[in-house]
Amino acid sequence: MSTSRKYLIAGNWKMNLNASEGADLASQVVSMFGHQTEVSVCVCPAFTALEAVSNAVNESNIRLGAQNMHFESSGAYTGEVSAEMLRHLYCNFVILGHSERRQYFGEDEVIVNKKTKAALAANLKPIVCIGETLEEREAGRVNEVIKTQAEGALAGISAEQAENLVIAYEPVWAIGTGKTATPEMAEEVHAEIRCLLASLFGEETAEKVRILYGGSMKPGNAAELLAQKNIDGGLIGGASLKANDFAGIVEAAIKLSK
Ligand code: PGA
Numbered sequence: 101m102s103t104s105r106k107y108l109i110a111g112n113w114k115m116n117l118n119a120s121e122g123a124d125l126a127s128q129v130v131s132m133f134g135h136q137t138e139v140s141v142c143v144c145p146a147f148t149a150l151e152a153v154s155n156a157v158n159e160s161n162i163r164l165g166a167q168n169m170h171f172e173s174s175g176a177y178t179g180e181v182s183a184e185m186l187r188h189l190y191c192n193f194v195i196l197g198h199s200e201r202r203q204y205f206g207e208d209e210v211i212v213n214k215k216t217k218a219a220l221a222a223n224l225k226p227i228v229c230i231g232e233t234l235e236e237r238e239a240g241r242v243n244e245v246i247k248t249q250a251e252g253a254l255a256g257i258s259a260e261q262a263e264n265l266v267i268a269y270e271p272v273w274a275i276g277t278g279k280t281a282t283p284e285m286a287e288e289v290h291a292e293i294r295c296l297l298a299s300l301f302g303e304e305t306a307e308k309v310r311i312l313y314g315g316s317m318k319p320g321n322a323a324e325l326l327a328q329k330n331i332d333g334g335l336i337g338g339a340s341l342k343a344n345d346f347a348g349i350v351e352a353a354i355k356l357s358k
Contacts, residue, residue: 107326107353108266108310108333110142110165110227111340112195113149122149126156128343133350134160138357140333141350142193143340147181154189165193165227168201171214173222183222194219195335197253198229199272209252216253220261227266227312227335228253230293234273243292250296259301267293267311268335274315276337283324283331286313290330319348326356 117125122145133141134157144165145153154164170180186194196219197212212228219226230249232242250267257265269289271281281289290311297306313325314335325331333353339345 104307105310105332106138106140107357108140108142108312109346109350109353110144110193110195110268110312110333110335111346112167112198112314112335112337113143113145113340114167114200114337115146116341117145117149119149119152122146123152123156125341125343126153126162129346130157130160130162132343132347134162136354137161139350139353144193144195150186150189150191154191158190163192164190165195166191167195167198169194169196169215169219169224171211171218173218183218183224186224187222191224193225193227193266195227195229195268197249199231199270199275203272209249212249212253213255216265217257220257220264225264225266227268229268229270229314229335231268231270231272231275231315237271237273242289246289246292247296250293251300254300257301259305262297262301262305263308265309266333267297267309268314269293269311270314270335272315276316278316280316280321280325281313283328286325287328287330290328294330317349319345319352322349322352323356326353 142163142165144167166186169183173182196215201207216226232245236245310332312333312335313331317334317336318339
């Protein structure tokens, strides 16, 4: 990672942990990392646990993120939650366009773009997820897929706004499968994403945007992934549900920051 960017380790709890379980896990994260400043640490619980986790991380350096939001600020959208509602609970981040949202809930580039703009307008930092399927990788289409997803999600965003963006490269075939991209494979795509960001927003802004890797990151492989030049953190699913595993990844990032 470049020295101008601070690592971000974000736990994506997905549809796991109720409010009290979430508060318990968040309190453990706070006791381990709540006072360090070398690495940004963020937990992203389910909506029902946001308030309890918000209270648990309050007055610590642990940041709060949501896993999704609607792009409108209010109205007749049964079952949805707005960026303003998330800000009200002191969320700093929101995961957008996760491959599970694309696969199971029909989210496409147009929706992810609207959500990204709405998040930025509400002062939330979007963690925009992009990544190819195994089929796309085997067909040699990685760069094309990444370009379509990134340009689609980021259309109409200014360079100034882009400084608050986070991108997560998550190869779909590596999510929850135990298969991780090798550090070299991941770095190749991260470097490509950095180039895309430079073409959209200019070099200087592209250097400021954090690009996270996601897909079966765990304590055993975190250090070698995070050591890559363009890997600025991790979006952690399964391993973020166990305090010790999550801690191992945060510690790897802290060590590399020194
Ligand atoms: P995983 O999930 O770490 O369980 O592979 C990553 C993600 O989906 O964000």
